[in-house]
Amino acid sequence: MDPAQLTALVQTVAQGLLTGGLYALIGTGLSLIFGVMRVINFAHGDFLAIGMFITLALFRTFNLDPYFSLLVAAPAGFALGYVLQRLVLSRLGERQQEGSMLATLGIGLIISNTLLLTFGAQPQNINVEYATRTFQLGGIQISLPLLVAGLGTVAAITGLNLLLYRTELGRAIRATAQNPLGAELQGVQTSNIQAIVFGLGVAFAAVAGVLLMPLLYAFPTVGENYTNKAFIVTVLGGLGNLPGAVVGGLVLGVIESLGAFYVSNNYRDAYGLVAFLLVLLLRPEGLFGKTVKRV
Template sequence: MDPNTQALVQTLAQGLLTGGIYALIGTGLSLIFGVMRVINFAHGDFLAVGMFIALFLFQRLHLDPYLSLLIAAPIGFGLGYLVQRFLLARLGDRLESSSMLATLGIGLILSNGLLLGFGAQPQSINVAYATKTFALGGIQISLPLLIAGLGTVLAIVLLNLFLYRTELGRAVRATAQNPLGAELQGVNTNWVQAVVFGLGVAFAVVAGVLLLPLLYAFPTVGENYTLKAFVVTVLGGLGNLPGAIAGGLILGIIESLGAYYLSNNYRDAYGLVVFLVVLLLRPEGLFGRTVKRV
């Protein structure tokens, strides 16, 4: 393999793995929107909560961040469930129109709570595998990034098994397609929405834990990932779970190629440019359905 081809393959591999994490974040946001028609602008802040849960468990209990997923994911689900049940649900029929302000407020509470509890100083963990690489076919892949990619695949597989192999999953899909029809069939849609919001937050928390060995943790780290999650869901089509996965992979590849061939200083800007182009040419997203107006 000549050097140029090897560099391209290396860049694409890194982009795919990074895009896998974006897909995990975007899947949670897309799941929430698909069922509740709510864009969770606190999504990145929940990701930051996941990072700090793993950081706290590592510092106090010396628990490996990947093992802390067994604790962080249930905490994330419970936090999301409670937020929807006792805060968002109280908005009633105003939820869709007021969700932006409500979730922005929740995000501010979370980020300032982290600032109060952990301080503004960026923090990281010191694990032996943080800088290790994995050789595959002549290319070097970061071991934590590879683990994060595999974790993303596992999480998405489990979500699909839940949605298509369980009674609750069928209730979730029914609520997403026709809430009134689901209620007429005996589905408690309020409870289903709380479960869905909990799952969406759990996905964000899991993404935060997987990112911890790769990044510094600080209270506002989630702001950038809220934007990325929004870009991913719009690229794939709002509420389209397979589209969110594809959108995450596309965003990761675009950022990696742009950083390698143009400049790493504008890494985040490349995805935004593509995002704007997609909005202009196909507002419903690359994999969304076109709605004809009559």
């Protein structure tokens, strides 16, 4: 491999890792919800779309820099998730795991159609001067918005780990995930914990939407593709496994980037689906999941 080919390979992998960081952020929110609540959230990508349109609205109304929109989108996402869990998912009772599929599908349809009525069907973007800015790092060109998104992902996931392993709330969340009845017996209000967890998952999706906005166009159904990517990430890493979701996101980003560079960019989304199917066939529990034997 000559130096030019090596540089191209490193460039492609670096691009894939940064993109994969965003996938990891999206997948972490979905994996957190499933790990604690055993709820499959089919509206996850639509919550990401909300983050994108909040950023778009704030930029056009107040000329607010997209990254400052995080101060609005993250709390708004948390509040929306908390309220939806309290008003919708918590009312499903013992059938929450099955009913949540239909409920979240319905929520996703409501969100996408509300965005369609409010903002129209045309793809829209924001014009910031750093949107296409790149810089050299060791002979490799790095997109500035993509690097900021990667750093934002690191900060969000680090904050989540500190919350889970350094606070009383985190202990309650982990207890609820491991044994809801045991947590209840220890005085943990699991219904409130589940609402908090769903809020955190939605907040992560909204944050990912904000970080994506300088890079992409926003349109009402943009979330569908990212719901699929979130599922691929969580399956690659193992359902409910947060470190696995991070690794799964990075793996997906690198696979897509290498496939786009060496085969064709037209089939970028297909490469992740192929990896998804291979994992389902060879290791259904995911790369970091555990096989559970039923007796």
